[in-house]
Amino acid sequence: MPDQNTDAEAALQKLGHRLRLGWAKKHPTPDKSLESVKNTVREQWEHEQTASRTSKPAPSPEKDRGPKPPEPGLEP
């Protein structure tokens, strides 16, 4: 005699598989959903760019000074 529990479980799992299959056929992913995903990716990327710019260490005073003036006595 077949295992009734397994039959019932297998039938319910088959139902899940079939419903998802039918759902995907009847309701393909709309472009609107994918556009919204891509917009969120862009917003997050822009946020990361801003955060990484603001978290970069301030340039050291050494670098900020610009070219060193010529040593005294070396000017023409």
Next chain:
Amino acid sequence: MRLAMDDLIKLVRTYRLTAGLLERQRLAEAIFRLIEPDLRFFVFSAIQPPAAQDVLQEILKSIVVSLPKFAGGSEKEFWAWSYRIARNRLNDHFRKQANDRLQPMPQDELLDLLDASEQAEPLTAADRHDLEYALKLLDSSKPECRDYLWNHYVIGFDYSEIAEEQNLNYDNVRMKIGRCLDEAKSLVA
């Protein structure tokens, strides 16, 4: 090129390591083409369309934002993680709309979906018999049991996911689902 579900975790791993915007958008599109239909089914089988669309958008957005933080390494873990986010957003919705509790998908809609599934894979006589039996099992169950059977067998949540969601322990959920299945079987027999 059509991507298979096996590619999912590779896409997620690559996404986490990708810095360029266009490449990230391309990967995100490929990932969401694979996962959106199942998430949409999950949401639309729980709440009615106008609200369901908004909740789905919130879920997709939350997954995108959290994607770089996903720490798992397998497809199963990725699905579990995505559904955890989906359940949280759904619960946020239920907290705001107390009278919009889980609504079972109407029987005629389920039958429509089963018909539509034939376009992807033909149904054998044995399949039809099994599906009819499964629908009867759900139909004969009390609402609480129907939810357990639906979430575990149809949506595919494992015991631990349902336990986390219901704030119960694993064995308690396992026994509840076993009892619900036995009860449904005895009513259908």
